Amino acid sequence: MSNFQRGVALLAVDDVSFEIAAGEVLGVVGESGAGKSLTGNAIIGLLEPPGRVASGEIRLEGRRIDTLPYEEMRKVRGAMIGAIFQDPLTSLNPLYSIGRQLVETIQTHLPLSAGQARKRAVDLLKEVGIPGAEQRFDHYPHQFSGGMRQRVVIALALCAGPKLIVADEPTTALDVSIQAQVIALLKRLCREHGTAVMLVTHDMGVIAETADRVAVMYAGRIAEIGPVREVIKQARHPYTRGLMGSIPSLGHRAERLTQIDGAMPRLTEIPKGCAFNPRCGHRGQRCLVERPNLMTAGGSLAACWLHDRQGVGSAVAGELADA
């Protein structure tokens, strides 16, 4: 996937491959600029120009969707793929009541009469836990609180019974107590409907509670992917380990948090070899020249030469004391 900037094509997401099974939640975690949202947008078909999918393919239930013409994709989006974004206020139209928005979406994708669509909309609102769904049907987005709005957005995403939901930071704008409610809801709905979910977030806590598998992205690539327990408990990639260590934990209060020095490289300055090498404590000669692909590492896959039989080569100290 590439983005153009001043005539130069930048590779923002590079060689990312994964699968999500029906009813499974795949968490995609990474820091800002890692390419996680871009990956999500590519799947929904909402890459903003000049961004484009330069190579690779996206398949939904075996059908290739990245090459579909715009109008076709519009039908797939909504009917087959639901999207939930970070800020519920911007994903709802402030001028229409939520009921009207739901009915419109339902009727666009399903052959239902106005009465049937209304019934389905109210059922959906009940399902996402909006108290007094009948009465609130005609309310406008501004009359709802943040958590309730995000529930409405989830109801909108579920309108046509999609096979896949791409949720991009669905809880980031919400308070902690509301976060737990929304996560529990999302998880329950996916189990019940057998919907596959791609959950994009920077919050490891959300991933730990919701996801079945997790992909950790760094500088446009997947650094590590595996079952959530494996990745969190026994991270195999030095970046994942650093990331886990830097999250303050309630278990013990250390003098200092583990920190990964430096910052993620800009797209224009991605180092040769392994993109993480300047910040890595384990780097060797090989990491400077050869880019690792995902390889088996315990129960997960990690893109790190540490897990290769030939290893990282002779040690080279990390170069970024701090950025």
Next chain:
Amino acid sequence: MPDGTRPFVHIEGLKRHFDVSPPWLVRVLERRGRQIVQAVDGIDIDIAKGETFSLVGESGCGKSTVARLVVGLYGPTAGHITFDGNDIGQRRGRTQTSALRRRLQMIFQDPYASLNPRWRVFDIIAEPIRAFGLAVDKADLEKQVGDLLRQVRLTPADGRKYPHEFSGGQRQRISIARALASRPEFLVCDEPTSALDVSVQAQILNLMMDLQRRFGLTYLFISHNLAVVYHISTRVGVMYLGRLVEQAPTDTLFKRPKHPYTRMLLDTIPDLDLTGRQRVPVAGEVPSPINPPSGCSFHPRCPFANERCKRERPQLLPTEGGAVACHAIEEKRLAIEERSYANAR
């Protein structure tokens, strides 16, 4: 707080109300009264020199308003804030105000909004030094700015750049350098890491703790992230709808939380150790501070609420090392349970 010593920062009966009434004509035509948001509604806090006092709570609980009141960005509706014996709200001469202002500084949440994009980093950091006349000449100024940049682990050469050339974490370092420029003793930090990625957050928290040790700084730390608060604080105050519902030393608060709201907040922390503990989704949301519930403002969401809680507002009563405002605790209806956290990582 040991008796007999004067607290470094003393906040007493602090209130701040905002008038959010519709315009006069609308009020007359629609026969509506004034609407007042009681953003901060009576808060007492003592902060000792060198400690980190954290305020936690959900959005709208008034924690940021407290921060702004403490640095004097808002004037209080009622109550006093004294800083090392000087009343901050009191009007006084220009030199005295300036002398007081030099000693307290603020770090804001959004490092993208709090730095002037048209100024070079050097000028951003030099401004407080110039404003308070802390440099004898140009060479001294340059040396001071260079030192500040080094303290936040940037290089003096970075001073020639503009804020947009830096990442979010680096910008927050610049904000910290600017806050330190006037050699303050007390820093008010309003969600300083919540706009940052976790690995960068760790860098900034470590830096803040290093600086505190080196300069003996006192922090008032505002955050909604309990794990961060646990890590950085000496004492913690929990706010709900403009009031302090509990305050205690950090370890006590996290090991033996008393107020039902504190317990609820602790329950919502994601379990990263995968112990299988389920986050308990709490019903309900924070009510509007325009019409706070009667009695204890938490009673509509509280599983332990009874008639008295609906009627009578609980006062902060002292408990082990801290204080809690809860009838259920006072009447011993609610047992205090010990919490343990997995120590896996």
